Amino acid sequence: xxxxxxxxxxxxxxxxxxxxxxxxxxxxxxxxxxxxxxxxxxxxxxxxxxxxxxxxxxxxxxxxxxxxxxxxxxxxxxxxxxxxxxxxxxxxxxxxxxxxxxxxxxxxxxxxxxxxxxxxxxxxxxxxxxxxxxxxxxxxxxxxxxxxxxxxxxxxxxxxxxxx
Amino acid sequence: xxxxxxxxxxxxxxxxxxxxxxxxxxxxxxxxxxxxxxxxxxxxxxxxxxxxxxxxxxxxxxxxxxxxxxxxxxxxxxxxxxxxxxxxxxxxxxxxxxx
Numbered sequence: 001x002x003x004x005x006x007x008x009x010x011x012x013x014x015x016x017x018x019x020x021x022x023x024x025x026x027x028x029x030x031x032x033x034x035x036x037x038x039x040x041x042x043x044x045x046x047x048x049x050x051x052x053x054x055x056x057x058x059x060x061x062x063x064x065x066x067x068x069x070x071x072x073x074x075x076x077x078x079x080x081x082x083x084x085x086x087x088x089x090x091x092x093x094x095x096x097x098x099x100x101x102x103x104x105x106x107x108x109x110x111x112x113x114x115x116x117x118x119x120x121x122x123x124x125x126x127x128x129x130x131x132x133x134x135x136x137x138x139x140x141x142x143x144x145x146x147x148x149x150x151x152x153x154x155x156x157x158x159x160x161x162x163x164x
Numbered sequence: 165x166x167x168x169x170x171x172x173x174x175x176x177x178x179x180x181x182x183x184x185x186x187x188x189x190x191x192x193x194x195x196x197x198x199x200x201x202x203x204x205x206x207x208x209x210x211x212x213x214x215x216x217x218x219x220x221x222x223x224x225x226x227x228x229x230x231x232x233x234x235x236x237x238x239x240x241x242x243x244x245x246x247x248x249x250x251x252x253x254x255x256x257x258x259x260x261x262x263x
Contacts, residue, residue, distance in 0.1 A: 008165050012173045019177045019200050023184030028192060035196050038177070042203055049170070049214040054225050058206075061229055066199065066236050073192055073240040077247040090256065095186035099179040106175040115167040119217045129226070132219045137227075144230055151234035158241035 011048060014041040028074055036067045053126045170211035178204035191243045191253040195236065202232045 015038055022034035039062040046055035133141050177200055184197025206225050213221025247253050 004165060008169065012169075015173060016176045016180070019180035022196055022200060023180050023187070023193075028190060031193060031196055035199060038200065039203060042207060045170075045173075045207065046210055049210050051210050051214065051222055051225075054206075054210060054222055054229075057226065057229060061233055065233055069236060069240055070192060070195070073243055077192070077243060077253050090189050091187050095183050098186055099183035102182055103175055103179040106178070107172065110168050110171045110175070115171075116215045117166070118215060122214065122217055124213070124217075124219050124222060128219050129222050132223050133226075136220075137223050140227060144227060147234055148230065151237050155237045155241040158238070159244045 007048065011041055011045050015045065029071070032067060032070045032074065035070070036063050039063055039067070050122055051124070053129060167211055167215045171208060174204040174207040174211070177201075177207065189254050189256050191246060191255050192240075194255065195239050195243070198239075199232065199236070202228065202235075 018034045018037035018041065022031050022038060025031045025034060039058060043055040043058040043062075046052070046058060181197045181200030181202075181204065184200060185194050186197075188194045188197060206228055209221045209225045209228065213219070213225070243253055246258060250258060
């Protein structure tokens with residue numbers, strides 16, 4: 001039982017610490033790498049919550065896809081002669097007050113809510129997730145495939161240089 | 165662990181993302197903040213799925229991950245357009261339509 005608290009402490013410290021690094025780092029490449037660290041630590045938290053399939057998809061899609069895309073985006077939108085990329089920010093005071101107010105509001109909401117306790121049995125695996133996908137959530141699944149097609153076409157149309 | 169511990173971690177990540185979106189001047193920096201906020205929502209969904217013992221939370225998380233990836237793709241295309249028309253991606257300078 002003690003070990004579980006230690007593990008949760010390490011994971012949550014890694015998540016929150018690298019999230020803070022991602023929003024305060026002055027170098028944009030460092031920000032993206034801190035984001036990768038947050039997303040990987042979140043995958044570890046998913047394993048801790050016995051959701052191994054989601055953890056694997058998180059690693060493949062986020063650290064494999066999103067982080068690579070963001071690094072390409074930085075490469076394409078800045079001068080390539082300098083290693084450091086400016087990542088300036090503004091309005092620290094107002095942003096900090098807004099974020100802290102939001103945090104207090106969420107904590108108050110959590111404090112007031114009646115939350116369920118940990119159930120003894122938990123039998124959700126890839127099979128049951130796939131079954132739910134193709135029965136109960138079939139319409140959303142098909143709509144998602146349409147959305148991915150739209151995003152693919154939209155990104156190509158937006159980012160190409162001119163009409164061939 | 166109680167469910168509240170997971171929710172508090174998610175709230176902290178969400179507020180970090182909110183701070184990033186509110187303060188960054190760089191468009192990619194803002195996208196990083198949006199990613200953090202979406203990730204906090206996913207943590208909540210997975211934690212509730214675990215504590216309620218229902219599969220729907222994990223299905224919604226998969227939908228949310230796919231939506232976030234699509235959003236990043238389109239967002240980066242927009243950032244590229246912004247860079248091509250202005251030669252920088254500072255969102256404070258890109259404010260011609262300010263009322």
